[in-house]
Amino acid sequence: MTPDRILSRRTLLQLIAGGAATAALPACAQAPSRSPRPAARPLAGGAARLAPAAPVNDIITRARLGGTVGYAVIDMQTGRMIESAAETRALPPASVTKAVTALYALDALGPAHRFRTRLTSTGSISGGVLQGDLVLAGGGDPVLDTDALAGLAAALRARGVQRVSGRFLVDDSALPAIARIANDQPVQAGYNATISGLNLNFNRVHFSWRRSGGGYAVAMDARSARLQPVVGMAEMQVINRRSPVYTFASDGGRDRWTVAQAALGNSGARWLPVRQPGLYAADVFRTLAAGQGVTLPAGQTGGRAGGTVLAEHQSDPLPLLIRDMLRFSTNITAEALGLAASTALGVGPRSLAHSAQAMNQWARQRYGLTTAGFTDHSGLGADAGVSMADLARFFARSGAEGTLPELLRDHEMRDANGNAIRNHPLTVRAKTGTLNFVSALGGVVEVPGGRQLAFAISASDLPRRAGLPDDQRERPEGGVAWTRRARRMQQELIERWAALQS
Known part of the structure; x- marks a missing residue:
């Protein structure tokens, strides 16, 4: 990041606080005299303690993920690689990409930027x-x-x-104008947005239905916190069939949808993508x-x-948009920020891939990501790749600058039942990434005693992902359980590394 673009922690927090008076900020974001990295949690008062470091092969084997697992963890003070596996292989980063996009946008647009x-x-x-x-x-x-x-x-x-x-x-x-972020997603996926210079409600329309008489009453609207205007350019027709669940076509300035009656039940609602955002x-x-x-x-x-x-x-200031993007992993925000950054740098992006190439070059020059192979700015495309060694170094270097840790969300550590562990001894700030049979995590962990580690993990079974039939691309069989095991593995790896360094 160029010197005039590096944010002090004070400036960053002032921008965030000033841009969203109603947004709840973490308690750690109050005193600018403190370290830019999260403070270690004390072990006193009944806090959970770290278990002895589990053998890494046991952790990987127990997850039963198939495919490839790669990881790298770096001591931020010394720069030493503590542990790694498949660390030089380019693996899919999924939405961890958004962390790179965040700093790319800050560098190109500046922290005071508003849309x-x-x-x-x-x-x-x-x-x-x-x-x-x-x-x-x-x-x-x-x-x-x-x-x-x-x-x-x-x-x-x-x-x-x-x-x-x-x-x-x-x-x-x-x-x-970008028709959609990725071409391998279900037609009804609201997260696979169309991108343009005019993006309303994340370029989604709200579809609701309820059984009425012998059929269904449907509505398409652009609801918000206060309003619910009906949308005329998006139409829905309920068809007596079992599959496909949805079909879509653009015709005469209208988005025309059909839905299988067998999939509806008595009532429900969901967001659908808009393909003519203007x-x-x-x-x-x-x-x-x-x-x-x-x-x-x-x-x-x-x-x-x-x-x-x-x-x-005017939108909120850029740091607040980025913080929410990283918190909620909004794909359209990442793509719009990345495209705007490339435009500001004079690239004149013709496509997401073209814009991502500009970000790859920036990441190589600024953070030494020699393997950067991002294909978009959100990570929705599974054909992207970066080595975990490079990604861990990115979190180490950006963590030392102090900006990114303030934007990343706290990553909760959970027990075997998925419940958050109160008073866990580790403080983790990270970005998750999830696709069908792809799970990634990258960020910074502070261990008891104050030592900070930067890490990156990617697990992927790309052959299994590529073999999914169309009717399973939204909710693939076994996908939820696979992701749960991957996330458990990621936590056990972090706890192992912390135990080794404590």
Whole structure:
């Protein structure tokens, strides 16, 4: 990270606190005079104690994962590799990729960066009529929601606009149009988003259903914390069949879905991806504007921002977006941040792969990740690869800088039943990564006595993943149990390393 982009811990926490007055911050994020790394938890007062280090082969064998397990752990003080296996082999990092994307975005955009969504006009306002075109211009904000659009609609009405004499246009050109993040995901996967310069509600529409008479009543809406506007450009039809569960097609500016009746039950709801995000945002904004007494024509794509700015919505500062991305592992946020970073660096990304190549080059130059083979910014693509030695070194070096540990979430240690262990002697801040039959974890652990270790672990059974039939790609048979065993193995490895160093 260039010197002017390195955040002090004080600056980082001020940005996070200032950007989200209602967000709950961990208690450790209060005193900037402390070490940038998490403080060790005391063993007094009935705290759990570390068991003796288990043999590493027993840990791996007990997990019964198949495929490949690779890991590396580094003493952050000395840089010494403490233990490793398959550490030079490029393995899938899954969503651990987002940790790299976080620092890539901070470096390219700066910690004060905010995404802006604007309403602009090509004419003046007279007698309640905007004489010209109205443009809803996206700035690539990955967390724009219906409530934010409602605020823009209210601001438009406050400017005295009641109708528009020209066109209602959307400008979604701030980021390149990406049809979907990965091509091997189920059609209905809301996490496999379309990306554009105008992203509303993570580019998802809310689908709900309930049994009514001899059929089903369905609804498609763009709900938020306060509002629930109906979406007209996304349609759902219930079909009397068992499979496929969902089908999708884009037709005449509409997203047309069908769902198998046998899969519905009595009632339920889920989020589905939107594949025409510009028209989706225009549809929702038009409804919200009508609620403010502003009549708009149907939205059209292809607009370009310009003229007078009538209203603007700003996102929270970049560190807060990153913290939430790492906490909730939102794919669209990672991709939008990565694309925006590459654009800011002058790359002009044509695709996610092209943008990821720019991040790979940056990671090699900045953190020495010679094996960096990221193919996107979220880790959703299983064809990505990086060695665990490189990834552990990334966490060691970024941990020493102090920025990333403040953004990573606390990683809870759990017992055999999956319950969080209170007063566990280890403090772990890490990023998880999960795909079907892929589980990764990377971060920093502080052991009793204050020593800090940086680690990276990847377990993958790619042949088993590749062999999944289409109808099992969302919930594969045996997938939950496999992931549970992988996570247990990861914890046992961390506890082993801590026991060796305590």
